[in-house]
Amino acid sequence: MAPEPVVSTVAIRTPYAARHLRIGLFGFGCVGQGLHGVLNRSAGLQVQVQQVVVKHRDKPRNAPAELFDYAPEAILANPAVDTVVELIDHAEEAWQIVQAALQAGKAAVTANKKMLAEHLREVVQLQEQTGSTLLYEASCAGSIPIIRNLEEYYDNDLIDLLQGILNGTCNYILSRMYDEGAEFGDVLADAQRLGFAESDPTLDVDGFDAKYKLVILTLHAFGVFLRPEQVLNVGIRGATAHDFQFAREKGFRLQLVATSQKVGDTGLATYVLPHLVPASNLLYNVSREYNGVIVRTAFAEQQFFQGKGAGGFPTASAVLADLSALTHHYRYEYKKVYQGTRLQPTHQVELPVYVRHTPDSPLLARLNLRDIQARHVSGGYAYTIGTVTLADLLPLQDELNTGESFVAVLG
Numbered sequence: 001m002a003p004e005p006v007v008s009t010v011a012i013r014t015p016y017a018a019r020h021l022r023i024g025l026f027g028f029g030c031v032g033q034g035l036h037g038v039l040n041r042s043a044g045l046q047v048q049v050q051q052v053v054v055k056h057r058d059k060p061r062n063a064p065a066e067l068f069d070y071a072p073e074a075i076l077a078n079p080a081v082d083t084v085v086e087l088i089d090h091a092e093e094a095w096q097i098v099q100a101a102l103q104a105g106k107a108a109v110t111a112n113k114k115m116l117a118e119h120l121r122e123v124v125q126l127q128e129q130t131g132s133t134l135l136y137e138a139s140c141a142g143s144i145p146i147i148r149n150l151e152e153y154y155d156n157d158l159i160d161l162l163q164g165i166l167n168g169t170c171n172y173i174l175s176r177m178y179d180e181g182a183e184f185g186d187v188l189a190d191a192q193r194l195g196f197a198e199s200d201p202t203l204d205v206d207g208f209d210a211k212y213k214l215v216i217l218t219l220h221a222f223g224v225f226l227r228p229e230q231v232l233n234v235g236i237r238g239a240t241a242h243d244f245q246f247a248r249e250k251g252f253r254l255q256l257v258a259t260s261q262k263v264g265d266t267g268l269a270t271y272v273l274p275h276l277v278p279a280s281n282l283l284y285n286v287s288r289e290y291n292g293v294i295v296r297t298a299f300a301e302q303q304f305f306q307g308k309g310a311g312g313f314p315t316a317s318a319v320l321a322d323l324s325a326l327t328h329h330y331r332y333e334y335k336k337v338y339q340g341t342r343l344q345p346t347h348q349v350e351l352p353v354y355v356r357h358t359p360d361s362p363l364l365a366r367l368n369l370r371d372i373q374a375r376h377v378s379g380g381y382a383y384t385i386g387t388v389t390l391a392d393l394l395p396l397q398d399e400l401n402t403g404e405s406f407v408a409v410l411g
């Protein structure tokens, strides 16, 4: 006789009834359209888009015309909207929208890292004052669920390093220059066509975008509020064929890496710099528009996240995850901040570096480069390998971003 089927008698119930969200969406560009597509295909989420506000009246839209409006009040003063999704490309206008939404008692979701990094303290205070919730998983590392993991999974583990490739555009450009010998300008144009690049490419290629993300992640990983201007950002504009040749010959990949690391018991060093990454580093295989994040903790040791860091659908997937979290009444508790941190920003950290320079350049002396391990001069190409401190690099940030010379951390 066939055995009786086993029937579970345990009813699984969710602790809260999931909320139904009525959304007002600002922006219908790469990510806004991606979100619209994702919501249409996502079963189970109780979400309805009430209104979309955009800027230009004459642009063709691939959604019903009655959804669109051009006045912010169509969302912000609309009692039918309880959740504002802000996906525009202008940081200060985005901040006006987010403030107005939270003050009106609406929840909000944003992907705008520049706005968040520049207003991080106010973002936390405003949520406390209004009781409204702001979520922003899509602002850092695209589709990688890093902020909520830092908040929830690592809430009590002691993180000593957070390091990542956080800008998909730079990684895409560097990968193609390394693999194909492609030209910087051509690859940047391709990244813009594919929707990875910011409207202002300076934000990507000079490391500002990665820095804004690092400022946000540092708050959730270490509980430290940083102003963007406290963090060094040197981008990839200076990388030449010589530097890629050096990387290939020595078995490195050239990548733009953002780092937040504990220094001693009380210091925290944060910086965005090109790195010559060895094959033993987990970031080595992160290529094209992918992002990767390493989290190193006292107990879990090293863990690694990888996923698409840019593009309409990958970024929209993170917005979708925030909307889903809102339906379950989730909000960031800023646990590391309230646990009380003793960490203070420091620039006293030593970095082994490759410096490409003109043969008689005063740069090496100005960098205070020491512990020289190698020098090379042939024709117009010269490099020196040695050690600098972050404090020595900071005053030269603007000069290094002009692309005349090039510095990359070894490791």
Ligand SMILES: NC(=O)c1ccc[n+]([C@@H]2O[C@H](COP(=O)([O-])OP(=O)(O)OC[C@H]3O[C@@H](n4cnc5c(N)ncnc54)[C@H](OP(=O)(O)O)[C@@H]3O)[C@@H](O)[C@H]2O)c1
Binding pocket: 026, 027, 028, 029, 030, 031, 032, 053, 054, 055, 056, 057, 059, 087, 088, 089, 090, 093, 111, 112, 113, 138, 139, 142, 195, 196, 197, 198, 199, 309, 310, 311, 312, 315
């Ligand atoms: N693209 C990515 O891969 C990516 C990845 C992560 C995060 N993000 C972030 O996501 C956000 C959106 O990026 P995106 O690439 O989707 O930008 P985008 O393609 O340039 O689209 C911007 C959209 O915002 C609208 N807009 C601009 N100013 C507005 C205003 N004052 N009021 C209402 N609408 C306004 C534009 O309207 P019109 O259509 O009328 O011009 C457009 O629809 C940015 O914060 C970006 O940093 C993007």
